[in-house]
Amino acid sequence: MKIGELSKSTGTNIETIRYYERIGLLPAPDRTAANYRSYGNDHRERLAFVRHSRELGFTIQEIRSLLDLSDHPERDCVEADRIATSHLVQIVAKIAQLETLRDELSGLVGRCRGGAAADCRVIEALGNHAMCNTRH
Amino acid sequence: MKIGELSKSTGTNIETIRYYERIGLLPAPDRTAANYRSYGNDHRERLAFVRHSRELGFTIQEIRSLLDLSDHPERDCVEADRIATSHLVQIVAKIAQLETLRDELSGLVGRCRGGAAADCRVIEALGNHAMCNTRH
DNA sequence: ATGCACCCTGTAGCAACTACAGGGTCAAGA
DNA sequence: TCTTGACCCTGTAGTTGCTACAGGGTGCAT
Secondary structure (H helix, E strand, O other), X not given: OOHHHHHHHHOOOHHHXXXXXXXXXXXXXXXXXXXXXXXXXXXXXXXXXXXXXXXXXXXXXXXXXXXXXXXXXXXXXXXXXXXXXXXXXXXXXXXXXXXXXXXXXXXXXXXXXXXXXHHOHHHHHHHOHHHOOOOO | OOHHHHHHHHOOOHHHHHHHHXXXXXXXXXXXXXXOEEOOHHHHHHHHHHHHHHHOOOOHHHHHHXXXXXXXXXXXXXXXHHHHHHHHHHHHHHHHHHHHHHHHHHOOOOOOOOOEHHHOHHHHHXXXXXXXXXXX
């Protein structure tokens, strides 16, 4: 299949597919006589793996390691679990951080009803860290 | 004060301060005879405003608008509230998204106890979107 | 006079794409 | 046959918000 079809069937931007090839995340496919990329089912599966991992927030580096494991089924899979676990820890931390931001912003928002910026609580609070309830 | 002192007193990287000046977020300060940047209290306050806003996750563009309002106290502050509110909405959405990821990853992690990668549930699940419980 | 901490400019790198510019290919319709 | 339009190619530059040099100047203490 040509790149446009691969793009549609995986929901991946064409430029992104070429980008993945350039950085060595996807293998370079065969070319047609007209120098068009020609993909097979294995390419589609690999790309689906990459996209799914990206959707789950894994970095390209992490995906490289995961693909490497996937390419060597005889290896120990402890590493895959380690990557996923450490990624999960980061996500949990990020959620906690965003919840702090959310609470801080909630206290700021909805206080301005068209007054002058001089009396704006939002602007005041941004300039004055001491007004914060939480640490960030 | 020189840039090093401003850096320490606001907890901002020196390179970051110069970067903010370059992109026009901070005004260019006076220079000493030796061409060193020389900052006053107004610079420190403006930088604190910027840093605080960044900590709360506002983008540089949003901060530009907020600073602009802060520089024109006679203006209507509805815009500041709009920026903060829309930012809050994005944070809430991001939290929801990360919670989905967290739940999905939780179901993946901790299943590998040193088996071969061929039987790895993590790798299998990454390759097979249909195994997911949630949409992403 | 020499070492060291500090400052300067300018450029390049990071992640993970995205967006062109400027060109080639191919099949269908007039 | 010619042309139109959809598709493909490479290569480069832009995005965000910094960070990290390289290669040099300044200022003060020993």
